[in-house]
Amino acid sequence: MKLKPMLSLLILTGSSFALPTVLEVKSQTIQVNGKSVQLGTIVQPDGTWGYYPQAGGDFDVILKNDLAESTVIHWHGLILPNQLDGVAGLTQAQPIAPGQQQHYKFKLQQTGSYWMHSHQGLQLQTGVEAPLIILDKADLKQQQVVVMFQDFSFKTPEQIMGELKPNASSTMHSMDAAPVAANASAPKMAMDHAQMMAKMGAESMSDMDMxxxxxxxxxxxxxxxxxxxxxxxxxxxxxxxxxxxxxxxxxxxxxxxxxxxxxxxxxxxxxxxxxxxxxxxxxxxxxxxxxxxxxxxxxxxxxxxxxxxxxxxxxxxxxxxxxxxxxxxxxxxxxxxxxxxxxxxxxxxxxxxxxxxxxxxxxxLHSLKALASAKDKVNLKLKITGDMQNYVWQINDQTWPNVTPLQAKQGQLVSMTFDNQSMMAHPMHLHGYEFKVISINGKRINGAMRDTILVLPNSQVTVEFVASNPGKWMLHCHMLYHMGAGMMTYLDVTPSK
Ligand SMILES: [Cu+2]
Missing domain, CATH: 2.60.40.420 (Cupredoxins -  blue copper proteins)
Structure with a gap:
């Protein structure tokens, strides 16, 4: 695989009649700790890792699955038509089978650093991901270097999940776990963590320039x-x-x-x-x-x-x-x-x-952008709970796929509060939207625009956005094994008439 840490800036001169960019989801051999291992990747035919479209132009990609198994790729952070969001079973009926391809084309509305990754089962852990950088003219002035951090195990993700959740079946999103009470006893790890957070909390929260x-x-x-x-x-x-x-x-x-x-x-x-x-x-x-x-x-x-x-x-x-x-x-x-x-x-x-x-x-963090206004407002609450012993992670006492979707109408201002009652931090990601962080533990802030917010243990974060884009939008923890254990739901934005 060829890496292009210095992005090709010639892309910016491409005409609007350009052909779609081909992206191949495939396997590669890399060296980890001196051993050869197979990992996934997403590359263009010339070996360029990922996709670097021009701001204001089209997102125009033919995605080919050259893996030996099915895949589906999510364009993380992009504002896009719901049916192109890349979630099998929600925004498209089936994943992309081996040897098959799918065309994605829409007008880009953003600039900046995004990401593409597998949204199929636990496949992300196998390296099926790449940068998705939307370049604007100002980026011509500076050298651009992508720095993607990844974690690696010699175990398969299914083995890892099996160790975390000993009673799990081999398929993700299974509903085999017995119903659990919120905050059910999870004695050892949860208590250790609570004590640790109590110890850590005082020093790290008070020391802003740690x-x-x-x-x-x-x-x-x-x-x-x-x-x-x-x-x-x-x-x-x-x-x-x-x-x-x-x-x-x-x-x-x-x-x-x-x-x-x-x-x-x-x-x-x-x-x-x-x-x-x-x-x-x-x-x-x-x-x-x-x-x-x-x-x-x-x-x-x-x-x-x-x-x-x-x-x-x-x-x-x-x-x-x-x-x-x-x-x-x-x-x-x-x-x-x-x-x-x-x-x-x-x-x-x-x-x-x-x-x-x-x-x-x-x-x-303070955004340079103001939130759009809306006449009508809806308040949505997401109670986050976890049972470490059974390794069940829930949103509003539910686990995927047995969920009641959150509801909003197109054009409404959505105020979404994550109330993390568990003992772990959860990076919560909403598909298809940018939201503004407006409050942390009751403290009102003019926060950043984000698509992924880390919600710390025993804390509340409120984000707001205008539900401008109709569709079924995934909302989940980005810790892959929490997501796999059920910490996933969706926001159903119904179109205005
Ligand atoms: Cu989580």
Whole structure:
């Protein structure tokens, strides 16, 4: 597979009569911890990973399934016609069978960093994903570098699910679990986690400019690792590269680079760590924010973050890292001005354990866009509960597919409150919409526009958006195994007459 870390800017000169871009969902061989393994990917016939359409133009893709199994690809974060959203059983009758293809064409309404990934069972864990970057003219001025964090296991996702949920059948979305009471006793892990969050909460919430490296306290929290991360992974990858053989990208001394971070993992939240560089966070989930400067930024599952970094005039080699919350484990890539950089690997273990993600970054994010107005408003509540022992995760006491959809009418202002009564954080993703984060734990904010919001344990987040686009839109936790265990529903937006 050929990676194009520096995006081809020639794409921007393409005429409107261009042919559709072919994307092949296929298997590739990569090296992880010195072993050859098969992972999925989504590439163009020339090997380019992902899709980089021009803002204001068409999304025009022929998606070919070259896997040996069925797939269906979701265009994560895009505003699009519901029937092209890529969810088998909801927005299309069947997934795409091996050897088959599907054409997607619609007018792009956005710019920025998005993502495409399998929405078929647990297939995302096998690497079936790619960047989806909508470029505008301003992007011509800077080198663009995609940095996608991934988690990897030598086990199959079905084996991982089987260990998490010992009574599970092999199929995702099964309804074999006995009905559970909300907050049913899940003694060990839930209690450990609650205690840990209580301990962590005070220090991380109050310290808005937290610096992980200065806190010996966090190093003492090794015991929390199992509670923050349901799955123990064998490696963490960046653009399919393990830390011993990272992607090395040439950059120019003194120039600014736009890093487009994507958390493409299945079960891991990350801290972006820019090492010696400082960066300016300029967009989250594809949407521009009031920029702020930092060295570490939070990146939950399914989220994206665009960070501008200036390469020092003196040049050098600069690791760009992602560290998993609750662990020392990290991944990353190298930016270098050197033809033969002395540094050729990423340290796979940081010196200290990374703390849990919190709301410190989220409270600092302010959208540059105002929310559209609407005459009519509907308030939707999503109670989130979990039973760790039986590994059942619910929205409003229901598990997929036995759900009552949330309802809104086209044109209504939807106010959606996530009330997380469970002991784990959940990155909640709504398809087909951008929403504005307007309140965290009752504190009103002029927050970011997003499509994926991390809702921390025992907390409430409210987001708002105008239900302009009719259809059945998936709404789920992006932790793949929570989703697989039922933490999924949909919003049914009925068309106005
Ligand atoms: Cu979850």
């Amino acid at each position: 610096d992980m490296s200065d806190s010996a306290e966090h190093a003492g929290h090794m015991d929390m690792a199992m509670d923050l991360n349901d799955v123990e992974y064998d490696a963490y990858l960046t653009n399919y590269h393990s830390p011993d053989q990272p992607q090395i990208t040439q950059v120019v001394a003194g120039k600014t680079v736009r890093l487009r971070f994507i958390n493409g993992a299945s079960g891991s939240n990350f801290w972006i760590n820019l090492g010696k560089l400082n960066g300016q966070l300029v967009a989250v989930d594809g949407q521009a924010i009031k920029p702020f400067t930092g060295n570490r930024f939070e990146l939950a599952l399914g989220q994206r973050a665009d960070v501008l970094v200036k390469i020092p005039a003196a040049g050098g080699t600069f690791p760009i890292l992602g560290q998993v919350e609750g662990l020392k484990a990290q991944t990353g890539m190298l930016l270098t001005t050197q033809v033969k950089p002395a540094l050729k690997a990423i340290e796979s273990q940081a010196a200290v354990v990374a703390p849990a993600l919190d709301y410190a970054d989220e409270l600092k």
